[in-house]
Amino acid sequence: MNSFPDQFKALVIGATGGIGAAFVALLEADPRCGSVVALHRHSQPALDFAQENSISEAALAVAAEGPFHLIINAAGILHSDKFKPEKKLGDLHYQQMQETFLVNAFGPALVLRHFSRLLDKERGVMASLSAKVGSIEDNRLGGWYSYRASKAALNMLLKTAAIEIKRSQPNSVVIALHPGTVSSALSQPFKGGEIGRPAQDAAADMLAVLDGLTPEDSGQFYSYNGARLPW
Numbered sequence: 001m002n003s004f005p006d007q008f009k010a011l012v013i014g015a016t017g018g019i020g021a022a023f024v025a026l027l028e029a030d031p032r033c034g035s036v037v038a039l040h041r042h043s044q045p046a047l048d049f050a051q052e053n054s055i056s057e058a059a060l061a062v063a064a065e066g067p068f069h070l071i072i073n074a075a076g077i078l079h080s081d082k083f084k085p086e087k088k089l090g091d092l093h094y095q096q097m098q099e100t101f102l103v104n105a106f107g108p109a110l111v112l113r114h115f116s117r118l119l120d121k122e123r124g125v126m127a128s129l130s131a132k133v134g135s136i137e138d139n140r141l142g143g144w145y146s147y148r149a150s151k152a153a154l155n156m157l158l159k160t161a162a163i164e165i166k167r168s169q170p171n172s173v174v175i176a177l178h179p180g181t182v183s184s185a186l187s188q189p190f191k192g193g194e195i196g197r198p199a200q201d202a203a204a205d206m207l208a209v210l211d212g213l214t215p216e217d218s219g220q221f222y223s224y225n226g227a228r229l230p231w
């Protein structure tokens with residue numbers, strides 16, 4: 001992470017997830033990283049996207065530990081004990097759409113609102129984990145309505161925020177980041193354990209991508225291998 005100052009400060013949201021925990025472990029092992037704040041639904045302060053106030057309250061509680069050079073939102077949902085990704089229009093219902101949009105788009109939008117101001121003014125990179133299946137242009141197989149649409153909404157929220165944040169924080173970098181297929185609880189029911197990579201490998205690749213970003217790259221959608229993805 002040579003583009004970040006020595007003893008840089010990082011913050012990871014969704015730190016209990018497969019990928020979020022890998023980010024925390026790698027950053028904690030990096031001698032150039034001075035501190036890592038790991039937030040999740042049961043951290044102190046807690047950050048739960050289902051509790052709107054917890055997002056602003058968590059940002060306020062950790063502000064004194066900033067400013068942060070790197071903020072990563074690694075929270076997200078694909079399935080729950082109540083639903084699995086839709087295969088056809090006949091599977092659509094409000095509960096799944098609402099819960100999926102809440103975690104994948106609404107929560108991350110309020111993270112942009114409350115945490116972007118905690119970015120370091122000289123070197124501040126903020127990434128939210130999106131998914132290539134949220135690319136409208138890349139959608140060839142169909143299905144997974146709520147997940148795809150919530151990630152497409154996340155991408156638009158990130159792009160719009162990147163434009164606004166650049167006005168007051170011209171050195172900021174705000175991007176959507178695709179981790180690739182990773183073995184985790186999220187992907188497990190969909191052969192993630194067989195075809196997915198270890199979370200540590202994906203997180204290492206994504207940290208290398210984040211390290212290479214400059215303010216000119218803000219407002220873009222990147223893959224773990226550094227490629228730009230179509231919206």
Ligand SMILES: NC(=O)c1ccc[n+]([C@@H]2O[C@H](COP(=O)([O-])OP(=O)(O)OC[C@H]3O[C@@H](n4cnc5c(N)ncnc54)[C@H](OP(=O)(O)O)[C@@H]3O)[C@@H](O)[C@H]2O)c1
Nearest residue numbers: 014016017018019048049075076129131181182184186187
């Ligand atoms: N795995 C893949 O193959 C893959 C592919 C493309 C994109 N992604 C994206 O990568 C991100 C991380 O995925 P993962 O594979 O690491 O999944 P994961 O292991 O299931 O982790 C999901 C994380 O989201 C958190 N979360 C769920 N609901 C939340 C809520 N209401 N408020 C706050 N946090 C909440 C979970 O917290 P709890 O521990 O409290 O449940 C957990 O920390 C997601 O955005 C996912 O869409 C993953």
